[in-house]
Amino acid sequence: MTEALFQQDSYMKECDATVVSVKDDKYVVLDRTLFYPKGGGQPHDTGKILRGNDQFQVVYVGKFSGEISHEVDRPGLKINDQVHCVVDWDRRYRLMRSHTAAHTLASLTWQSTGALITGNQLEIDKIRFDFDLENFNRDIFQNLISKANDLFKSDIPVKWYELPREEAMKIPGIVKMAEAFPPEVTKLRIVEIVGVDKQADGGTHVKNLKEVGQIEFLKAENKGKNNRRVYFRLVQ
Numbered sequence: 001m002t003e004a005l006f007q008q009d010s011y012m013k014e015c016d017a018t019v020v021s022v023k024d025d026k027y028v029v030l031d032r033t034l035f036y037p038k039g040g041g042q043p044h045d046t047g048k049i050l051r052g053n054d055q056f057q058v059v060y061v062g063k064f065s066g067e068i069s070h071e072v073d074r075p076g077l078k079i080n081d082q083v084h085c086v087v088d089w090d091r092r093y094r095l096m097r098s099h100t101a102a103h104t105l106a107s108l109t110w111q112s113t114g115a116l117i118t119g120n121q122l123e124i125d126k127i128r129f130d131f132d133l134e135n136f137n138r139d140i141f142q143n144l145i146s147k148a149n150d151l152f153k154s155d156i157p158v159k160w161y162e163l164p165r166e167e168a169m170k171i172p173g174i175v176k177m178a179e180a181f182p183p184e185v186t187k188l189r190i191v192e193i194v195g196v197d198k199q200a201d202g203g204t205h206v207k208n209l210k211e212v213g214q215i216e217f218l219k220a221e222n223k224g225k226n227n228r229r230v231y232f233r234l235v236q
């Protein structure tokens, strides 16, 4: 099982690792990684794997049968290779800011309307939310965004830790995504924006709300009864 360093320290930009397996000359599993695999609405990381002077670009990272698999741009990596990994930090940091912004907004929405998020997707240039809510309009969302922007000016820490599933499930609103966690998951990773939100989540986040910056509304779409889709983005 690969050690997921990004879950312990989302600010780690480089690490050493050992190649555990290589499939089809381009799908690489490491003993430890800081590359986030696509999932939970957060895109995969990119970056490079270095073996001495040899450089392999990481073009995709996914989770398959519980294994984090790194797709590299060319063949050559072998089992037991000692490598050095470097994550594309600009991309990752933007996604961390976006992810924490999304949790803040989801929490404000849930507190003021009771709406759950039925889908969400972070992208480099925008963030998409789907809400299960009939009476929802642009004004309501604009208002929530300005409330969120006030919070992003505050010195509010963001923490992450594990809790036993039973204990975690007692926290109101701990799962704001409408989809449930599979029953075999006995420990949940909690991302807590102190005083704002607690959410079961495997993604990477900034450690203080101030790092988010500001967000702005982009557009809203009506996707049918009880399904409102909105887009927003980081201002910078």
Ligand SMILES: [Zn+2]
Pocket: 040, 099, 103, 201, 202, 203
């Ligand atoms: Zn999340």
